[in-house]
Amino acid sequence: xxxxxxxxxxxxxxxxxxxxxxxxxxxxxxxxxxxxxxxxxxxxxxxxxxxxxxxxxxxxxxxxxxxxxxxxxxxxxxxxxxxxxxxxxxxxxxxxxxxxxxxxxxxxxxxxxxxxxxxxxxxxxxxxxxxxxxxxxxxxxxxxxxxxxxxxxxxxxxxxxxxxxxxxxxxxxxxxxxxxxxxxxxxxxxxxxxxxxxxxx
Numbered sequence: 001x002x003x004x005x006x007x008x009x010x011x012x013x014x015x016x017x018x019x020x021x022x023x024x025x026x027x028x029x030x031x032x033x034x035x036x037x038x039x040x041x042x043x044x045x046x047x048x049x050x051x052x053x054x055x056x057x058x059x060x061x062x063x064x065x066x067x068x069x070x071x072x073x074x075x076x077x078x079x080x081x082x083x084x085x086x087x088x089x090x091x092x093x094x095x096x097x098x099x100x101x102x103x104x105x106x107x108x109x110x111x112x113x114x115x116x117x118x119x120x121x122x123x124x125x126x127x128x129x130x131x132x133x134x135x136x137x138x139x140x141x142x143x144x145x146x147x148x149x150x151x152x153x154x155x156x157x158x159x160x161x162x163x164x165x166x167x168x169x170x171x172x173x174x175x176x177x178x179x180x181x182x183x184x185x186x187x188x189x190x191x192x193x194x195x196x197x198x199x200x201x
Contacts, residue, residue, distance in 0.1 A: 002026035024056040032062040039157060040069045047077055068093060068158045071165055090162040096196075097159055097179040099133045104200045107141055117142045137197035146191075146198040153192035156183050 001017045002025075003009045013019050020026035023046060027033045033053060035046055043065060047053045054077075057063060063077070071086040106129070110120045121138050124130065136149070159180040166173045182199060191198050 023052050027053055027057050027061070030058065030061055032064060033057055034064045034066060036066040038067070038154065040067075040073055040161075043067050043069045043073050068154070068161065070161055087165070090158065090165060093155070093158040094162050094173065094176050096133060097155075098175045099131050100137065100196060100199055101175070101179045101182070103131070103134050103138060104141065107138070107200065137195075140195075141197050141200045146194040146201075148193065148195035150196050151192070152183060152194050152196055152198055153187060155196045156180065156187060156192070159183070 001009060001012065002020045002023050006013075006019060009017065009019065035043070035053070037043060037046060045052065047063075047065075053063065063081075065074070065077075065085075068089050069086060071084075071090070074086040106124075107117060107120070110117055118139075121134070121142070125134055125138070140146070159176060162176060163173060163180065166176070179199075186192075186194075186198060186201060191201065
């Protein structure tokens with residue numbers, strides 16, 4: 001493995017991962033290289049900067065970027081071979097935005113009507129309204145637990161990327177636009193380091 005900040009991967013090093021001091025050293029003999037970094041500019045850096053992945057990876061190696069990034073960057077890497085994975089990931093994030101917004105609105109409604117939210121959760125989670133977002137975040141929202149599993153600031157980045165791509169195709173994604181506006185308001189209030197479930201605020 002390689003990380004720009006070694007301290008962030010000490011846990012996996014302690015479990016046996018072999019740490020390399022440079023990208024060149026890490027990727028040069030690999031059959032597959034998997035990257036996951038923060039933002040599109042970070043993807044550009046680790047793939048295109050001198051001495052990074054495209055300079056050092058073995059011919060024929062699989063290059064798998066798990067960062068949610070701009071499909072335009074994926075297309076830029078196309079000279080080494082790429083698919084439509086970034087568009088699929090953005091579709092995934094669009095679904096999450098709408099679903100999590102619905103979860104937050106439903107729990108807000110139920111609370112204002114005086115319902116026991118734990119009973120509501122048990123009642124609806126296995127029915128037609130059930131979702132992975134409800135399963136993952138419903139109880140955390142009820143408990144006021146906003147610790148990040150996925151940072152709000154990163155989800156904002158993903159939604160912006162999705163809207164850029166939608167605009168390029170002339171699509172109007174009204175729900176996504178509304179959810180992004182809600183998140184941007186929270187980020188402006190200083191909540192960008194919280195988890196996505198802090199949308200309830």
